[in-house]
Amino acid sequence: MDQQQFDFVVIGGGIFGCYAASYLAKKGAKIALLEKESRLFRKASLVNxxxxxSGYHYPRSLATAALSDEHKERFTSEHRQFVHSSFEKYYAIDRFGSFTDPxxxxxxxxxxxIPFQRVDAHPLFNFNRLEALYLTEEHSFDPVLLSRYYSEMVDNEPLITVFLDVQLNRALPDGDKWHIEFSQSTSLPSSHLHLVTPTVINATYAATNAVNAMFGVDRLALTHELSEIAFVVSREFGDRGLTVMDGPFGSIMPYGLSGLLSLSSVAYTHHKISYEDLPQFDCQIAEDPSCRPNAPGICTDCSRRPVSNAAKMLAQMRQYFSESVQFEHLFSYYTIKSKLKSSYIDDGRPTEISMLRQSPRFYCLFSGKINSIYEVEKIV
Ligand SMILES: Cc1cc2nc3c(=O)[nH]c(=O)nc-3n(C[C@H](O)[C@H](O)[C@H](O)COP(=O)(O)OP(=O)(O)OC[C@H]3O[C@@H](n4cnc5c(N)ncnc54)[C@H](O)[C@@H]3O)c2cc1C
Known part of the structure; x- marks a missing residue:
């Protein structure tokens, strides 16, 4: 087996892995970017x-709210062509069962x-259910356009080599270097590769603990939810957004510049929950090696994905709108949403970057929100 040397091996080709790889390559480092699937950006970075x-979403976690705002401006200015910033975005409080009052x-x-303007009357909303409605300033990024942008960026960067269809087989420390062996399932005959590097960055989100375990470093305390994002359109509501805070409610808002609205609800978006360190669900079967607890697959493409909850989500959200407002469900995407167990206390979504081994070096980059990609710069 030929050995190839890299300054960094980044594992995981979502937005965090792609951003880390391109940031380091711009500094002159030679990078290997390893992705399990045949394309980049197929999981949480697409399905969200x-x-x-901007912070509105986290009234119980000042730290997350403040961090959101810290990175928002930079993310927007560096991704302006992929950000939808010209729609009306409302936040509201349900009269019943909210953890937050006006x-x-x-x-x-x-x-x-963060700016807010109370709205006491509006023809689109049902004030019998809404205790308070606020016009806010919140924008939406376009995951599909971001996916194209980052995929092209890593493909066109001469210092980055992208390996797709990767199955990690072994990782061993030897002095101050990692030796990483993996195969690429689609190559004929299937190829086995051996990389040598002083530094590994694990950016695999739902697979964080599986990769940590392979490198013999500590696992994070995580839970995993098999989640559905439904895509809907509405002639009456148009290109607006509403998020009902704070508790078992829901949200409907533009999915970037696509013209679609993403619909999710705390009660129905999450179909299954795994409290194990690895995402373990009853839909994973031994005969299908493309999705296992230690190597989760692409839920949208899976024939065993859950039956859509879009009708239930819509029934819940419909209560906040006037009778004239109708929605049509077009399709849904599914993926695994992973959270730090500690987030259950305050519903926060911190991005955690930890150095779990000093020599050879191993960073674990567990993301909370997309605009916190810049956190990687603080450490690496
Ligand atoms: C339902 C849902 C809604 C969300 N809503 C929002 C939102 O509105 N705003 C926001 O900012 N954030 C949101 N998030 C969070 C945000 O999407 C994530 O924080 C972010 O996309 C994670 O990016 P990532 O690159 O770390 O992970 P991913 O995009 O999941 O990428 C990880 C990659 O690692 C690969 N991989 C896994 N195992 C291996 C392996 N062994 N070898 C090689 N590659 C491997 C995977 O195939 C995948 O491509 C949401 C997340 C979900 C799931």
Whole structure:
């Protein structure tokens, strides 16, 4: 087996792995980017609500709210052509069962200096259910356009070599270097490769613990949810967004510049929950090696994905709208959403980057939100 030497091996070709690879290559480092699937950006970086967080969403986690705002401006200015910033975005509080009341929400927004304007009447909304409605400033990034942009960026960067269809077989430390062996399933005959590097960055999100285990470093305390994002359109609601805070409610908002609205709800988006370190679900079967707890697959493409909950999500969200507002469900995407167990306390979504081994070096990059890609610069 030929050995190839790299300054960094980045594992995981979502937005965090692609950003880390391109950031390091711009600094002159030679990078190998390893991705399990046949294309980059097929999982959480594609299947999400596309909310460019400004902080509104986290009234119980000032830290997450403040971090959202810290990176928002830079993310927007560097991705302007992929950000939808000209739609009306509303936040609302349900009259029943909210963890936040209007006074708390207003104080929270004032504390972190994010704009809000209370709206007392609006023909599109049902004020019998809404205790308070606010016009806010929140934007939406376009995951499909971001996927194209980052895929082209890593493909065209001479210092980055992208390996797709990767199956990691072995990782061993030897002095200050990692020796990583993997195969590429689609190559005929299937090829076996051996990379040598002083530094590994694990950016595999739902597969974080499987990769940590292969490198013999500590696991993170995670939970995993098999999640559905439904895509809908509405002639009456058009290109607007509504998020109902804070508790078992939901959100409907533009999915970037696509013309579609992404629909999700706390009660129905998450079909299955795995409290194990690895994402373990009853739809994973031994006969299908493309998805296992230690190597999860692409849920949207899977014939065993859950039956859509879009009708239930719509029934829940419909209560917040006037009777004249109708929605049509077109299709859904599915993926695994992974969270730090500690997030259950305050619903925060921190991005955690930890150096889990000093020599050879191993960084674990577990992301909370897309606009926190820049966190990698603080450490590496
Ligand atoms: C349902 C949902 C809604 C969300 N909504 C928002 C939102 O509105 N706004 C926001 O900012 N964030 C949101 N997030 C969070 C955000 O999407 C994630 O934080 C971010 O996309 C994670 O990016 P990533 O690159 O770390 O992971 P991913 O995009 O999942 O990429 C990880 C990659 O690693 C690959 N991989 C896994 N195992 C291996 C292996 N062994 N070898 C090689 N490659 C491997 C995978 O195939 C995958 O391509 C949401 C997430 C979900 C799931």
């Amino acid at each position: 609500q596309a909310r460019l967080h 006074l708390q929400f207003e104080r929270f927004c004032a504390r972190i200096h």
